[in-house]
Amino acid sequence: MQRTGLVGVLRGTSFYGAVAFFFVLAAFPFYWMLITSFKSNADLYNVQHIPFWFNDPPTLEHFRYLFEKTLFATWLLNSLIIGLCVTAITLVTALPAAYSLARMTGRNGEALGIGIFLTYLVPPTLLFLPLSRVIADLGLQNSMWSLVVVYPTFTIPFCTWLLMGFFKALPPEIEEAAIVDGCSLFGAFIRMAVPLSLPGILTVVIFTFTLTLQEFVYALTFISASAQKPITLGVATDLIRGDIFYWGEIMAGALIASVPVAIAYNLFLDRFISGITGGAVK
Amino acid sequence: MVAIAESVPKPVSRFRFILDRRDVLGSLMVAPAILYVLLLVGVPFLMAVYYSVSAYTIYNPSWTFVGLANFEQIIEDPTFRQTLSNTFIFTFGSQILGLILGKFGALLLLKPFPGRKFVRALVILPWAVPIALATVAWEWMFDSLYSVINWTLIALGIITRSNAPNWLGNPDLAMLSVIVVNAWRFFPFAIVIFLAGITAIPQDVLDAATVDGAGFWRRNYQIIVPMILPIVAIGLVFGIVFTFTDLSIVFLLTQGGPVGATSVLGFQGFQTGIVSGDVSHGAAISLFMLPVLLIVVVAMLRFIRRREI
Numbered sequence: 008m009q010r011t012g013l014v015g016v017l018r019g020t021s022f023y024g025a026v027a028f029f030f031v032l033a034a035f036p037f038y039w040m041l042i043t044s045f046k047s048n049a050d051l052y053n054v055q056h057i058p059f060w061f062n063d064p065p066t067l068e069h070f071r072y073l074f075e076k077t078l079f080a081t082w083l084l085n086s087l088i089i090g091l092c093v094t095a096i097t098l099v100t101a102l103p104a105a106y107s108l109a110r111m112t113g114r115n116g117e118a119l120g121i122g123i124f125l126t127y128l129v130p131p132t133l134l135f136l137p138l139s140r141v142i143a144d145l146g147l148q149n150s151m152w153s154l155v156v157v158y159p160t161f162t163i164p165f166c167t168w169l170l171m172g173f174f175k176a177l178p179p180e181i182e183e184a185a186i187v188d189g190c191s192l193f194g195a196f197i198r199m200a201v202p203l204s205l206p207g208i209l210t211v212v213i214f215t216f217t218l219t220l221q222e223f224v225y226a227l228t229f230i231s232a233s234a235q236k237p238i239t240l241g242v243a244t245d246l247i248r249g250d251i252f253y254w255g256e257i258m259a260g261a262l263i264a265s266v267p268v269a270i271a272y273n274l275f276l277d278r279f280i281s282g283i284t285g286g287a288v289k
Numbered sequence: 290m291v292a293i294a295e296s297v298p299k300p301v302s303r304f305r306f307i308l309d310r311r312d313v314l315g316s317l318m319v320a321p322a323i324l325y326v327l328l329l330v331g332v333p334f335l336m337a338v339y340y341s342v343s344a345y346t347i348y349n350p351s352w353t354f355v356g357l358a359n360f361e362q363i364i365e366d367p368t369f370r371q372t373l374s375n376t377f378i379f380t381f382g383s384q385i386l387g388l389i390l391g392k393f394g395a396l397l398l399l400k401p402f403p404g405r406k407f408v409r410a411l412v413i414l415p416w417a418v419p420i421a422l423a424t425v426a427w428e429w430m431f432d433s434l435y436s437v438i439n440w441t442l443i444a445l446g447i448i449t450r451s452n453a454p455n456w457l458g459n460p461d462l463a464m465l466s467v468i469v470v471n472a473w474r475f476f477p478f479a480i481v482i483f484l485a486g487i488t489a490i491p492q493d494v495l496d497a498a499t500v501d502g503a504g505f506w507r508r509n510y511q512i513i514v515p516m517i518l519p520i521v522a523i524g525l526v527f528g529i530v531f532t533f534t535d536l537s538i539v540f541l542l543t544q545g546g547p548v549g550a551t552s553v554l555g556f557q558g559f560q561t562g563i564v565s566g567d568v569s570h571g572a573a574i575s576l577f578m579l580p581v582l583l584i585v586v587v588a589m590l591r592f593i594r595r596r597e598i
Contacts, residue, residue, distance in 0.1 A: 022397070026408060029394050033412040033477065036426040039437060043429065051435070054450075058437050104322035111315030123322065125586060126330045128526075130534030132555035133575045133582075136562045137336035138329070160329045163322050192309045196318075223421040223537040224555075228563055243421040243541055254429050261422035272417030273410045276481065 037265070044069050044259035051255060069255035078233050079260055082241035085151045086220060086264075089237055092155040094215045097162040101211065104163075105170030106196050110179065120171050127164040131224040134160075142229055151237065153229040158219050165218070166211045169278070173207030174200060210278045213271045220268050238264045340572035347566035359573040368549055369557065373577065376553040379468060379539075380532045386472035387528065391479020398484060416477040424541045427470045431456035431542070460550035463543050467551050470538055475528050482524035486517030519592050526589045534578050554578055 043051065045065040056062040073079045104123070108116035138157055139148070147153040181203065182195040190198060201208070219237075226240040233245050242260035246253045341360070344353045363369045398409055415423060430437050439453040448454070456466050490513060498508050536555035539545055545552035545560070552560075554577055562571015 022400070022402075025393070026397055026402070029390075029397065029412055030408055032390075032473065033415055036423060036430065036473075037414055037418070039430055040426045054435065054440065057444075058435075058440050100322040100325055103318035107315040107318035111311045112319065116315075116319075119319070119323075121590070123326060125590075126326050128530050128582065128586060129330055129334065130530065130555070130578065130582070132534045132536050132558055133337060133578055134330065134333045135559070136340060136568050136572050136575065137333035139563065140336070140568075141329070141333060157329065159325055163325055167322055192311065192314050217417075221419040221421075223419070224559075227537075227540070228559070239419045239421045243425050252429075254432075254435075257425055258429065261425055265418040265422055268419060269414055269417050273413055276413060 037262075040258045040262050040265070043254055044262050046255065048255060069253075069259040072253075073256050073259050077246065077256065078236075078241060079238075079263075081234055082236055082238040082245075083263075085236065085241075086238040089151055089154050089158070090216045090219045093158040093162055093219050094212050096155070096159045097166050097215045098208065098211065100159070101163050101166040101170055102201065102208070103196070105167045106174050106200055108167070109171045109174035110182075110200075120168060123164045124168040125164075127161055127168070131161075131222075131228075135224060135228045138225070139228055147229075149230055149232045149235060151230065151235045154219070154222075154226060154237065157225050157229070158222060161222075162215045162218055166215060169211060169214070170204065170207055173204045177203055207278075210275050213275050217268045217271050220264065337572045337575065340569050341576050342573075343569050345569045345572075347568060355569075359569050363570060363573050363577075368552070369574065371549055372552045372554060372557045372574075375464070375549075375551060376533060378464065379471065379535075379551070379553050380529060382464075382468040383471035383475065383532055384525065384528050386468065387475035387479050388525070390472065390476035391483055394476060394480040395483035395487065398480065399487060412480060413477045415474050416481075420474055421537050421541060423474065424470060424538050427466075427473075428457070428542055431466055433458060457543050458547055460547055463547060463551045467538055467542055470542060471532055471535065474538075475532070478528065479524060482521060483517065486520040487513060489520075490516050522592050523589060526585050529585055530582060533581055 042060070045067070046061060047063045047066045047068065050056055050061065050063040053062075105120075108120045108123075110116075112119065142148055142153040142156070145153075145156065147156065177200060182190075182199045185195045185199045186192065220239060222237075223239055223243070226237050227244070230236055230240065233241070236245060238260070242257060242264060246257045246260065339352070342354060342356060344351060344355050394412065398405060398412070429435075433455050436453070436456065438456070439448070439450075442448045443450055443453065454462055456462050494512065494516075495508060498512055503511070534555050535553065536559055539551055539553050539556045540559070543551045545556045554574060558571045558575035560571075561567050561574055565571075
């Protein structure tokens with residue numbers, strides 16, 4: 008008995024030790040972001056200080072600098088506008104496409120759906136050269152509207168795939184009943200299928216938004232004017248003066264931009280996973 | 290997968306409005322999405338292929354056909370050969386590390402323990418948060434002077450300040466750093482994929498195996514692993530595609546340096562094609578990603594097909 012007790016304790020300790028390892032591994036960079044953004048510069052740049060907590064009282068100076076002396080508020084607004092426009096374009100194109108592929112095009116719809124989804128895997132680093140020419144031809148170089156045009160190239164495939172799954176899960180009898188009752192085919196889609204897949208639409212809205220916030224390569228390629236940058240690009244590239252990194256400000260900006268995405272992901276993670284694995288789990 | 294609904298028998302009407310024909314309306318509804326993708330993915334893709342066999346630069350935008358000359362010049366360049374091998378090291382190093390972390394993390398998170406939901410929510414963070422922002426946080430952690438990693442190692446007496454490693458300044462350490470950051474970014478994804486796969490295995494299958502005398506390892510390697518293989522393969526496809534073509538981690542952390550030690554295909558394509566304006570060579574560099582992408586995509590299609598038939 009004594010022995011099993013000891014083994015049990017050892018097992019428990021190593022189990023929680025392993026959990027703690029993963030916990031620290033995942034969370035430490037964000038803790039580091041958090042504490043850096045509230046530390047005074049005198050505290051940050053002193054190798055004698057223990058870096059893990061506050062040696063001087065916490066301060067809001069980095070946040071104040073970020074909002075008053077940099078274009079941070081503009082970047083936030085840019086990201087919001089880009090996110091809203093891309094979401095609108097994505098919904099308008101992906102909703103009918105997903106419905107059509109799930110319900111109206113039969114066996115070909117399945118193949119076509121997979122084909123559309125595969126374009127999600129075509130990487131930005133393969134397309135950025137020709138796309139920057141396209142953007143220039145459209146007169147959108149160095150403008151955030153270039154991102155509104157380009158981001159749907161990955162949000163439409165992803166969201167069409169996601170919504171296909173949702174529409175397939177709806178019982179078709181509901182729309183059939185509506186059609187029997189005199190609804191047109193398109194009316195059945197608008198009045199029945201769309202309202203019933205509202206959770207799916209919400210998922211799509213959230214993911215389109217987070218995908219636009221996460222994107223970096225196209226933004227880096229197309230935009231060099233500070234005032235046109237989205238938040239991710241602005242924080243990562245625009246808070247450096249010459250060789251000097253404004254670490255407090257950079258971390259504060261990264262923190263503000265990360266929190267909403269982190270929350271959204273955690274709320275919608277399961278749908279995201281079933282989306283990309285295409286129901287392989289079922 | 291849910292079977293696609295057979296079109297219901299419709300009342301035959303000579304005056305049926307054209308939009309009430311399933312095939313016509315279906316094509317109309319799918320057309321905008323397909324057009325968008327064709328115009329802004331399909332056409333640019335063909336343009337990229339043509340750039341790579343032309344003499345196109347932003348200073349001299351001519352479409353002169355030069356055959357495979359760009360590719361030949363690139364392959365002869367030792368910098369490019371290093372970039373190519375760096376890309377493979379970066380991809381496989383970080384995928385293997387990420388998968389190992391993911392498998393162990395998933396095994397831990399399968400067991401119920403107090404605070405599991407909270408731990409799970411935090412463990413997802415590296416994958417959820419925009420990678421550019423997380424990379425900047427890592428850059429600060431790797432700082433040559435104020436690195437918290439070095440501070441800890443010094444405090445533990447493992448190293449001294451005079452021989453503290455310069456994580457991003459030493460070629461081998463810089464490669465290790467970008468691999469670690471990328472593995473760190475992908476391991477939550479791997480955890481979630483493993484969890485989704487394992488929890489989808491019906492418990493009675495495992496119970497039946499146990500009754501038939503299968504031990505832990507046998508259950509693990511002859512039942513669980515084969516059953517989660519399809520979903521893990523799809524996860525791996527995503528991991529490989531997004532790592533092999535990555536630009537942001539290397540761009541922000543090392544700028545391909547020191548002296549090209551961490552340059553990867555995406556980064557060199559960007560430097561050559563966008564920064565230097567040598568579009569045709571940049572496109573040729575980027576197109577070296579294509580064979581790997583094609584192999585991966587074909588593998589994925591085979592998995593999808595096998596699942597459905």
